Amino acid sequence: MAYAITQTCCNDASCVSVCPVNCIHPAPGEPDFGHTDTLYIDPHTCIDCGACADACPVDAVLPVDMLTGPLQEYAEINAAYYAERSPAALEPDPTPNFHQWDSPVFDRNIPSDFGPLDVAVVGTGPAGMYTVEDLLLHTNCRVTLIDRLSTPGGLIRYGVAPDHPSTKKIGETFARFHDHPRLRLRLGIEVGVDTSANELSEHHDAVIYAVGASAARGLDIPGEDMPGSLTATTVVAWYNGHPDVPADAVDLSSERVAIIGNGNVALDVARILTADPDTLENTTVPADVLAKLRASKVREVVLLGRRGPENAAYTAPELRALANQNAPRLVVDDHDPRVATTIDAAASGDKAHLLRELPRETVDWTGPPGPDRRIVLRFHSSPSEFRGDNEIRALRTTGPDDDVDIAAGRVVRAIGHRGTPVPGLPFDVPTGTVPHSAGRVADKPGTYVVGWIKRGPSGGIGENRACARETVGTLLDDALADRLSGTRRSSRPVAAARRHLRKLRRPFPNAPTA
Numbered sequence: 001m002a003y004a005i006t007q008t009c010c011n012d013a014s015c016v017s018v019c020p021v022n023c024i025h026p027a028p029g030e031p032d033f034g035h036t037d038t039l040y041i042d043p044h045t046c047i048d049c050g051a052c053a054d055a056c057p058v059d060a061v062l063p064v065d066m067l068t069g070p071l072q073e074y075a076e077i078n079a080a081y082y083a084e085r086s087p088a089a090l091e092p093d094p095t096p097n098f099h100q101w102d103s104p105v106f107d108r109n110i111p112s113d114f115g116p117l118d119v120a121v122v123g124t125g126p127a128g129m130y131t132v133e134d135l136l137l138h139t140n141c142r143v144t145l146i147d148r149l150s151t152p153g154g155l156i157r158y159g160v161a162p163d164h165p166s167t168k169k170i171g172e173t174f175a176r177f178h179d180h181p182r183l184r185l186r187l188g189i190e191v192g193v194d195t196s197a198n199e200l201s202e203h204h205d206a207v208i209y210a211v212g213a214s215a216a217r218g219l220d221i222p223g224e225d226m227p228g229s230l231t232a233t234t235v236v237a238w239y240n241g242h243p244d245v246p247a248d249a250v251d252l253s254s255e256r257v258a259i260i261g262n263g264n265v266a267l268d269v270a271r272i273l274t275a276d277p278d279t280l281e282n283t284t285v286p287a288d289v290l291a292k293l294r295a296s297k298v299r300e301v302v303l304l305g306r307r308g309p310e311n312a313a314y315t316a317p318e319l320r321a322l323a324n325q326n327a328p329r330l331v332v333d334d335h336d337p338r339v340a341t342t343i344d345a346a347a348s349g350d351k352a353h354l355l356r357e358l359p360r361e362t363v364d365w366t367g368p369p370g371p372d373r374r375i376v377l378r379f380h381s382s383p384s385e386f387r388g389d390n391e392i393r394a395l396r397t398t399g400p401d402d403d404v405d406i407a408a409g410r411v412v413r414a415i416g417h418r419g420t421p422v423p424g425l426p427f428d429v430p431t432g433t434v435p436h437s438a439g440r441v442a443d444k445p446g447t448y449v450v451g452w453i454k455r456g457p458s459g460g461i462g463e464n465r466a467c468a469r470e471t472v473g474t475l476l477d478d479a480l481a482d483r484l485s486g487t488r489r490s491s492r493p494v495a496a497a498r499r500h501l502r503k504l505r506r507p508f509p510n511a512p513t514a
């Protein structure tokens with residue numbers, strides 16, 4: 001019986017490298033890698049050894065005969081990826097499936113006498129931790145790992161939705177490096193506040209910034225900052241208990257909430273705001289936030305996509321999981337005839353096809369929502385103005401033919417993130433990233449970037465693995481070519497760097513021991 005990869009796949013390809021028969025694709029280096037929602041196991045080649053399931057950091061790989069409920073679909077989804085690409089479909093004379101794939105490539109070659117470098121990594125999110133993993137497992141570098149917060153994990157801890165525990169579990173895989181003998185964890189140190197980029201460079205051979213993209217993008221329309229208008233970054237931080245966001249930051253006294261944006265973050269927020277609070281009880285949702293969710297008046301969440309269902313940014317596994325839930329009900333607003341046409345014409349592999357079984361309804365947005373909790377998907381609808389006096393009463397939307405006011409007392413803007421400048425590093429304002437070449441920061445020898453501050457705010461957890469590999473590769477190339485030439489004097493003992501950071505550390509009542 002073969003294995004199959006399911007909804008929570010993080011695409012980091014940990015499974016690919018342990019598979020003895022090369023039956024998991026797309027693999028790093030293959031054209032599709034990074035462009036599919038999940039990786040897929042070829043059921044005809046899989047030898048049922050389970051190595052992939054052991055290696056998966058998010059428990060996404062399961063034996064096909066253990067798939068239950070909505071996950072059963074994934075046996076067919078995995079097989080379908082190969083059916084479309086099977087030699088039978090491509091060639092008249094079929095050969096065994098795995099012959100069409102290339103062998104894995106191992107391209108890094110470090111001399112055995114390569115001396116230990118002292119590297120600082122700033123940021124403990126996925127990008128920082130994949131970087132740390134690469135440095136510790138594949139080089140003899142000594143690493144100082146820094147974060148401004150007292151709890152490590154970045155968006156794994158404070159972004160990933162609390163009802164996705166298996167995704168959050170990847171934090172445990174990363175945490176095993178916190179105690180590594182060649183790593184020192186320094187929490188509560190913010191670069192730009194407690195220490196500077198120049199100071200860090202003085203104390204290390206190289207510094208890698210993995211600081212993410214924590215700001216919310218702006219809409220730039222009238223009324224955007226009116227009370228009742230929230231960013232998804234605030235709501236997500238709130239239900240994840242982020243120390244920067246108090247428990248009273250989100251008021252759920254409105255019966256209808258409009259969410260602008262059609263990405264996975266918009267789906268996360270819609271799901272949590274309409275969830276049965278009992279299902280969140282044994283999760284990481286803080287008790288005071290859970291109490292607010294229990295007292296919530298929200299019955300309807302409308303998700304506004306400015307384009308059609310064929311262009312939605314959410315991934316198919318996330319929408320499939322939402323559509324398969326018994327409650328809340330998921331409904332499609334059929335105000336625009338293009339929506340039905342697109343859904344009805346969608347091929348079975350298309351995202352829009354997933355909407356086919358959902359009820360369609362022409363919603364009256366002026367009145368109150370019905371009695372049952374539900375999520376409405378409204379496409380071809382762009383926000384143009386937040387309307388109200390002291391707080392939002394409605395969101396004006398512009399569609400193909402007319403303007404519609406959606407009576408919603410709360411609006412969540414889930415239109416993506418933006419990086420913020422790190423003092424002392426160059427910054428490209430239009431993209432909100434640090435300019436770089438393969439991770440090397442322009443005009444700052446010995447300084448590197450990785451993750452969302454390097455690529456911009458898109459891509460799931462696993463994409464940061466290949467990104468980290470590229471940055472570490474660039475750093476090693478520079479070290480071997482003697483191009484680090486930062487301000488650090490390599491004769492300076494690493495203990496000096498550690499003393500420097502220990503001095504800066506702010507006290508935290510519940511800080512984990514470093």
Ligand SMILES: Cc1cc2nc3c(=O)[nH]c(=O)nc-3n(C[C@H](O)[C@H](O)[C@H](O)COP(=O)(O)OP(=O)(O)OC[C@H]3O[C@@H](n4cnc5c(N)ncnc54)[C@H](O)[C@@H]3O)c2cc1C
Pocket residue numbers: 009010122123124125126127128146147148149152153154155156159160161164167189190191192210211212213214236265268422450451452453458459460461462464
């Ligand atoms: C709400 C949300 C939910 C998501 N859910 C999923 C999911 O379920 N599955 C999935 O595959 N992907 C998910 N993603 C995407 C995934 O989280 C990102 O790909 C990933 O977190 C980016 O990693 P990063 O390390 O670049 O940034 P981050 O995870 O943001 O980490 C940045 C770290 O740097 C620290 N930092 C920032 N500035 C400084 C400074 N000046 N000094 C010191 N430290 C600093 C921060 O405290 C933070 O710990 C989600 C994203 C969001 C926004």
Ligand SMILES: NC(=O)c1ccc[n+]([C@@H]2O[C@H](COP(=O)([O-])OP(=O)(O)OC[C@H]3O[C@@H](n4cnc5c(N)ncnc54)[C@H](OP(=O)(O)O)[C@@H]3O)[C@@H](O)[C@H]2O)c1
Pocket residue numbers: 219260261262263264265266268305306307311312313314315318382383414415416417457458459460
């Ligand atoms: N696997 C998971 O469970 C998970 C969970 C959360 C996040 N993530 C990942 O994290 C990344 C970030 O997710 P995200 O949801 O923040 O961003 P995203 O995927 O970029 O989606 C942003 C959404 O906002 C819309 N938008 C942007 N500007 C707008 C405007 N001015 N008016 C109206 N709509 C606007 C976009 O529409 P257009 O497409 O028309 O631009 C898009 O629908 C993604 O790669 C995502 O997959 C993964």
